Amino acid sequence: xxxxxxxxxxxxxxxxxxxxxxxxxxxxxxxxxxxxxxxxxxxxxxxxxxxxxxxxxxxxxxxxxxxxxxxxxxxxxxxxxx
Amino acid sequence: xxxxxxxxxxxxxxxxxxxxxxxxxxxxxxxxxxxxxxxxxxxxxxxxxxxxxxxxxxxxxxxxxxxxxxxxxxxxxxxxxxxxxxxxxxxxxxxxxxxxxxxxxxxxxxxxxxxxxxxxxxxxxxxxxxxxxxxxxxxxxxxxxxxxxxxxxxxxxxxxxxxxxxxxxxxxxxxxxxxxxxxxxxxxxxxxxxxxxxxxxxxxxxxxxxxxxxxxxxxxxxxxxxxxxxxxxxxxxxxxxxxxxxxxxxxxxxxxxxxxxxxxxxxxxxxxxxxxxxxxxxxxxxxxxxxxxxxxxxxxxxxxxxxxxxxxxxxxxxxxxxxxxxxxxxxxxxxxxxxxxxxxxxxxxxxxxxxxxxxxxxxxxxxxxxxxxxxxxxxxxxxxxxxxxx
Numbered sequence: 001x002x003x004x005x006x007x008x009x010x011x012x013x014x015x016x017x018x019x020x021x022x023x024x025x026x027x028x029x030x031x032x033x034x035x036x037x038x039x040x041x042x043x044x045x046x047x048x049x050x051x052x053x054x055x056x057x058x059x060x061x062x063x064x065x066x067x068x069x070x071x072x073x074x075x076x077x078x079x080x081x082x
Numbered sequence: 083x084x085x086x087x088x089x090x091x092x093x094x095x096x097x098x099x100x101x102x103x104x105x106x107x108x109x110x111x112x113x114x115x116x117x118x119x120x121x122x123x124x125x126x127x128x129x130x131x132x133x134x135x136x137x138x139x140x141x142x143x144x145x146x147x148x149x150x151x152x153x154x155x156x157x158x159x160x161x162x163x164x165x166x167x168x169x170x171x172x173x174x175x176x177x178x179x180x181x182x183x184x185x186x187x188x189x190x191x192x193x194x195x196x197x198x199x200x201x202x203x204x205x206x207x208x209x210x211x212x213x214x215x216x217x218x219x220x221x222x223x224x225x226x227x228x229x230x231x232x233x234x235x236x237x238x239x240x241x242x243x244x245x246x247x248x249x250x251x252x253x254x255x256x257x258x259x260x261x262x263x264x265x266x267x268x269x270x271x272x273x274x275x276x277x278x279x280x281x282x283x284x285x286x287x288x289x290x291x292x293x294x295x296x297x298x299x300x301x302x303x304x305x306x307x308x309x310x311x312x313x314x315x316x317x318x319x320x321x322x323x324x325x326x327x328x329x330x331x332x333x334x335x336x337x338x339x340x341x342x343x344x345x346x347x348x349x350x351x352x353x354x355x356x357x358x359x360x361x362x363x364x365x366x367x368x369x370x371x372x373x374x375x376x377x378x379x380x381x382x383x384x385x386x387x388x389x390x391x392x393x394x395x396x397x398x399x400x401x402x403x404x405x406x407x408x409x410x411x412x413x414x415x416x417x418x419x420x421x422x423x424x425x426x427x428x429x430x431x432x433x434x435x436x437x438x439x440x441x442x443x444x445x446x447x448x449x450x451x452x453x454x455x456x457x458x459x460x461x462x463x464x465x466x467x468x469x470x471x472x
Contacts, residue, residue, distance in 0.1 A: 007335060007342045014346065014353065014361035014368075041395035049358035063360055068383055071105030080397060 009048055018049045019062040021076075026060040029076055043077035050079055057081040086124060088115035094124060101132055143458040145442070147392075150385035157379035158183065174314050174325065176348075183373050186350065186366060189393065189401040193348055196329035198310070201344040202322060213315050213322035215254070216339035220326060221313045222306035223253050225260065225299060230278075232300065234292050240270070240283040241296055247278050255304055263304055269295055307333045331356045350399055359394050366390040366399075416443040 009015050021029065030037060037060060043050055045057045055061050059079045067073040086094075095110045102110075110131065114124070140146055161180040177185065177195045185193055200220065206212040228249050233242040245260065260280060264272045270284035282299065286292055309330035316323055326334075329347040334340060335356070347353060348369060354362035367383065367390045374381045392407055393400050400406035408420045414430035414437050430437075437444055442452045451457040 009357050009361075011343045012357055012361065013344055014364045015357050016360050016364075018358075018360070041391070042397040043359055044397040047358045047397065048356060049360060065360070067105075067387075069105065069387075070103035071108060073103075077397070082397070 009052055015049060016066060017064040018053050018055075019064070020053045020055045021060045021062055029060060029062075033076075037078045040076050040078040042080050044082035045079050046082045055079050084120060085118045086121055091115050091119065091124060094128070098128065098132070102135055106131070106135065141455075143453075143455040145454045146388060150388045153385045154374075154381055154389070157374065157377075157381055160379065161377050174312075174327065178373055178376055183370065186370050186373070187389070187393075187402045189350060189399045189406065191351060193350075196309075196327070196347065196349050198324075198326040198329050198331065198334060198347045199345065200324040200326060200334060201341040202324070202339055203341045206339040207321040207323075207341070210315070210317075210322060212339070213324065216337065217313045217315055217324050218254050218305065219337050219339070220307050220310050220324065220334060222308065222310055223255065223304045225263070225302040225304060228253065228255060228260075228304070229300065232296060234296060236287070236289060236292070238283065239285055239287050239292065240281050241292065241299060242275070243280045243282070243299070245278045245280065253305065259304060263302055264299070267299070267302060269299070307337065310334070354399050359397055359399075362399055363390045363394045366393060411441065413437050413439075413441050413444045415439075415447050416441050419443045419447065 010017065026037075037058075040060065043061060045051075045055070050061065053061070057079050061077045061079060063075050063077060065073045065075060091114050092111050095107060095114065099107060110128075114127070119127070158180065161183070175195065176182075176197055177193065181194070200216075201207070202213055202216055206216050225243070228246055230244040230246045232244070234240075235242060245257065250256070250260075257274065257278070257280070261272050261274065264280070264282060270282050270286075273281045273283060275281050282295075284292075284295065286295065307330050309328045310326045311328040312326070314325045316325060329349045329352060331345070331347045331349070331352045332355070335342040335345060346365065350362055350365055350369070353365045367386050370386045370389070371381075371383060374386075389402070393402065400410070402408065404421055409417065411417050411420075414426055414435050418426040418430075420443075429435075439445055439448065439450065440453065442454060445452045
């Protein structure tokens, strides 16, 4: 019944692209937004998308949403343990 | 007159990427090169576009939450209270209208009518027979569905099943499949008595135990995905799409012939579990907008997006009401103003909570200026000691 190879959730039309930021990139983003990481929206470390990119609690994930109003909108989520 | 070349226009528009959103940039790049423009004219157009865009932005301190609440709430009063919409085939009804909207915002664990929209891959989506084949692998078939009658023989302690061969042909199940499944149950010896008769021989002679065994045998799953009760196949825009009653996203995505990139369910928690919180946010927007549009209400998507953002920013789906956004406000006074006033005040006083008076409700209660619009600006006076330093 199963298709053998596991399907990539980022192929699903509902799932936007998630990008794991390096420590330096994360630092830059926080500086630019003028916030601390716990002020960002959160995402759990057990979230399927987080697991797929291998992010750990404490990392910051960049999400490139397809927006109906702005075309593309970029948001950041802070990975928390769950 | 010197007109600009198309590529110069595109390059100039591209340089505004940090000022304008990508959708406007794309539109400008598509439309502007069609006109003959001098550099001066282009600058004038871009200046006006940027000015208009900045004018349309939300101003700092604007209470967007209240605006969203009223923009969704007011059209909501015009919704039909109890509507059931028939998605395609008659026998299939789905909760829509106000009950469904409440269900979405309350983030119920399971919707009252769980439903999936299953798209098929290239090999299966254009052929009705192949679509049916996939459908058979999704719809659960229990032994009960294909048996004509069941008899219990108390003397020999056996159960005699008479199978409905026509239904079995329709569901593509052979007698061997049934026997194999029964043998896996390991309740007794399985024997084929006739073309359509199977006997399960046990040494149980207790009536109650045999009755229980009979029920267990009838509930045996032969085919399909757990949780999918019924399917309906419809042709939509040239391809066959399967609608299911009942939902099990994780399992259906793995079924062969299913297009896993478009298949969805209306169970938000399932989407969050299988595809993640961002997918759930998209699904909240899609479902809520679907309900509003179906009722002919024109609500701006930005309001719904704000609601979806609020519901998902903690990394899990939170409902709007007392167990979610309203119930988890940091301010005691704001929570007390919402529901069960005394309980919140008592608990806060017992644990010595401090109210920072940062929100709107708290400040209305204590009679201060609310932190909205001009009220959100604070002035700090430089003290004489620090004046000297800078």
